[in-house]
Amino acid sequence: MRRAKSLHDDPALWIMLIPVIAYLVLFRYIPISGVLISLKRFSPFLGFWKSPWNGLEYFRQFFSSIYFERVLRNTLVLGAYYLVFAFPMPVFLALMLNSVRRPRLKKIFQTVTLLPHFVSFVVIAGIAINLLSPRTGVINLFRQSIGLEPIFFMQQQGFFPFIYTFIRIFKESGYEAIVYLAALTAIDPTLYEAAEVDGAGRWRQLTAITLPSLLPTIVLMFLVRIGNIVSVSFEEVLLLQNDVILETSEVISTFVYRRGLLGADYSYATAVGLFETIFALIVVVSANSIARRFKNASSLW
Amino acid sequence: MLRLSGKRSRSIRRTPGEAIGDFFIILGLVAICVIMLYPFVYVVSAAISSPEAIRANRVVFTPVRPISLEAYRLVFADRRIWIGYANTLFYAIFGTALNLAVTVLAAYPMSRKRFRGRKFMNVFVSITMFISATGMMIPLFLVVKSLGLLNTRVSLLVAFAASPFFIILMRSFFETIPEELFEVARLDGASEWTVLLKVVLPMSGAALATIGLYYLINRWNGYFWAMVFISDPNKQPLQVVLRQLIVVAQMGEELDLSIDRAGTTAEAIKYATIVVSTLPIALIYPFLQKFFVKGVTLGSIKG
Numbered sequence: 001m002r003r004a005k006s007l008h009d010d011p012a013l014w015i016m017l018i019p020v021i022a023y024l025v026l027f028r029y030i031p032i033s034g035v036l037i038s039l040k041r042f043s044p045f046l047g048f049w050k051s052p053w054n055g056l057e058y059f060r061q062f063f064s065s066i067y068f069e070r071v072l073r074n075t076l077v078l079g080a081y082y083l084v085f086a087f088p089m090p091v092f093l094a095l096m097l098n099s100v101r102r103p104r105l106k107k108i109f110q111t112v113t114l115l116p117h118f119v120s121f122v123v124i125a126g127i128a129i130n131l132l133s134p135r136t137g138v139i140n141l142f143r144q145s146i147g148l149e150p151i152f153f154m155q156q157q158g159f160f161p162f163i164y165t166f167i168r169i170f171k172e173s174g175y176e177a178i179v180y181l182a183a184l185t186a187i188d189p190t191l192y193e194a195a196e197v198d199g200a201g202r203w204r205q206l207t208a209i210t211l212p213s214l215l216p217t218i219v220l221m222f223l224v225r226i227g228n229i230v231s232v233s234f235e236e237v238l239l240l241q242n243d244v245i246l247e248t249s250e251v252i253s254t255f256v257y258r259r260g261l262l263g264a265d266y267s268y269a270t271a272v273g274l275f276e277t278i279f280a281l282i283v284v285v286s287a288n289s290i291a292r293r294f295k296n297a298s299s300l301w
Numbered sequence: 302m303l304r305l306s307g308k309r310s311r312s313i314r315r316t317p318g319e320a321i322g323d324f325f326i327i328l329g330l331v332a333i334c335v336i337m338l339y340p341f342v343y344v345v346s347a348a349i350s351s352p353e354a355i356r357a358n359r360v361v362f363t364p365v366r367p368i369s370l371e372a373y374r375l376v377f378a379d380r381r382i383w384i385g386y387a388n389t390l391f392y393a394i395f396g397t398a399l400n401l402a403v404t405v406l407a408a409y410p411m412s413r414k415r416f417r418g419r420k421f422m423n424v425f426v427s428i429t430m431f432i433s434a435t436g437m438m439i440p441l442f443l444v445v446k447s448l449g450l451l452n453t454r455v456s457l458l459v460a461f462a463a464s465p466f467f468i469i470l471m472r473s474f475f476e477t478i479p480e481e482l483f484e485v486a487r488l489d490g491a492s493e494w495t496v497l498l499k500v501v502l503p504m505s506g507a508a509l510a511t512i513g514l515y516y517l518i519n520r521w522n523g524y525f526w527a528m529v530f531i532s533d534p535n536k537q538p539l540q541v542v543l544r545q546l547i548v549v550a551q552m553g554e555e556l557d558l559s560i561d562r563a564g565t566t567a568e569a570i571k572y573a574t575i576v577v578s579t580l581p582i583a584l585i586y587p588f589l590q591k592f593f594v595k596g597v598t599l600g601s602i603k604g
Contacts, residue, residue: 010416010493012492012493012494013409013410013413013416013418013493014410014418016406016407016409016410016493016497017406017407017410017418017422019402019403019406019407019462020403020404020406020407020426020462020463020468021425023403023459023462023463024425024426024429024465026444026448026459027441027444027445027459027460027461027462028429028432028437028465029429030440030444031437031440031441031443031444032429032432032437032440034439034440034441034443034444035436035440037439037440037443047447093333096326096329096330096333097330099323099326100326100327100330101323105327109330109333109334110590111587111590112334112337112338113333113334113337114586114590114593115337115338115341115583115586116337118518118522118582118583118586119341119522119579119582119583120521120522120524120540120578120579121522121524122522122524122540122543122544122547123543123575123578123579124340125547126543126544126547126571126575127340127341127343127344127575128340129547129551130550131340131343133551135358136355136358138343138361141358141361170336170337174337175593178593178594181594182594201316201318201319202318202319202322230433231433231434231435234434234435234525235524235525238525239524239544252435253434253435253438256435256438256439257438260438260439260442261438261439261442261529266439266443269438269439270439270440273433273435273436273437273438273439273440274436276433276435276436277431277432277433277435277436280433280435281431281433284431
């Protein structure tokens with residue numbers, strides 16, 4: 001059956017690749033090599049080549065600063081909150097949606113729960129800040145109406161992780177439920193029929209058929225999320241935080257933004273960014289290797 | 302297979318216990334939907350209530366009568382918002398077109414099983430996914446800066462010309478097209494360009510729609526890099542303008558100014574702008590929902 005391998009070397013195929021190669025070189029590979037400025041004392045006036053080497057000084061500076069512990073802790077706390085509180089929600093939502101028997105109704109529920117996913121972070125954060133505001137926010141109006149003192153939620157350190165996690169749940173649960181819904185429709189319906197013949201009720205069908213069939217998807221998604229634990233969704237945090245609550249809301253990525261782009265401390269911020277990349281890579285690779293062992297047929301990348 | 306008949310037979314035999322269970326599930330979903338919709342209902346209500354009603358905290362759920370279109374009048378009278386809107390349309394249309402073109406042109410050769418550069422390109426594209434966005438932030442900014450692209454519309458278009466993830470997704474889709482089809486077309490003397498444009502693209506409507514939509518939403522909702530690259534208000538997209546309105550309104554709040562006329566106006570404009578900026582997406586996504594569902598499943602099968 002083996003035909004002579006005539007590898008295509010049509011120049012047309014290479015011409016098609018010119019845009020993507022140009023793009024990746026210019027805006028991905030050159031920036032990747034640009035992380036070397038973390039080893040230099042980069043000055044925009046001297047440029048990349050003439051800036052003096054600085055060794056690991058910026059890494060040392062970061063690790064010994066108070067920020068290292070703070071941003072690492074906040075990043076991991078937000079990631080852990082996500083895994084504990086937000087991760088199960090789409091699973092529940094998918095199970096609930098899946099048990100709605102009327103297709104029209106199911107479609108309506110799904111459409112509504114998807115809405116927040118399509119709305120920009122800017123809008124979501126803006127509305128959230130508004131609803132939580134001490135004088136005009138609905139939550140505080142309610143508190144006042146039952147005789148409680150209003151709380152300035154966005155200016156108290158302790159609230160931030162919860163607010164952030166709640167908004168993540170609000171925004172992405174409907175979207176993340178899609179994967180589970182797809183897995184649920186892939187379950188062989190004859191299994192349910194057989195269970196019914198055997199007299200298994202709804203609950204029994206859920207625990208004996210639905211959950212076991214869903215488990216591989218759940219575990220796989222969990223490992224993907226663990227892999228992403230370091231890369232908390234940057235834009236959301238940035239748009240929700242303010243200077244008063246940096247102590248609990250500053251994560252690695254927003255710190256890089258503040259020091260690098262706002263403070264023009266390019267080399268230092270790049271060092272922090274590189275630390276994040278390496279840290280994230282280690283987490284992703286370990287999560288992936290566990291996932292591989294778990295389901296050796298599939299790979300996360 | 303027999304999915305429909307299976308479902309029907311289950312719904313006929315419903316024990317009282319199951320009926321109660323169903324009821325609570327529906328109740329739960331209604332509650333979730335109320336929570337999901339509430340913030341948006343609030344904004345829509347606030348945007349058509351009079352600025353005085355907003356100021357007096359009388360908007361809680363439904364619009365407060367008398368209905369006022371004052372906020373919209375202010376929005377449409379505000380040049381910043383017009384300009385922002387026009388810019389968003391520009392970035393969304395040209396950005397998405399560029400994204401799709403680069404993605405298709407990259408994915409097609411990568412999907413050809415006999416193409417010599419296939420392996421190399423797969424590695425070349427995939428590697429870039431390993432560097433986190435945070436790690437790239439400063440270096441990317443410096444590259445755009447040194448190319449002299451800061452504060453140009455082109456910067457936003459070309460610095461995000463394609464996403465490696467979607468290139469791989471598109472390639473996976475093209476790979477599902479039977480190789481024989483290419484071979485037959487090639488034997489008929491068609492060039493690779495003809496094969497791509499006349500054979501492959503017409504077969505890829507769903508994949509193009511799915512990936513195009515992801516790009517479009519990202520372009521429409523994108524905030525961070527637009528804010529970083531573009532400081533000229535004449536070139537800023539709506540999300541950046543909107544963010545400024547929100548921050549201004551919030552600052553008034555924090556400084557606890559006894560909200561003056563200007564503060565109220567900023568508040569009203571903010572709500573109306575949120576509606577105006579979000580409406581297009583909110584109106585189209587229900588019809589495009591199935592493509593997103595397709596995209597997620599495509600991605601989870603071959604990520």
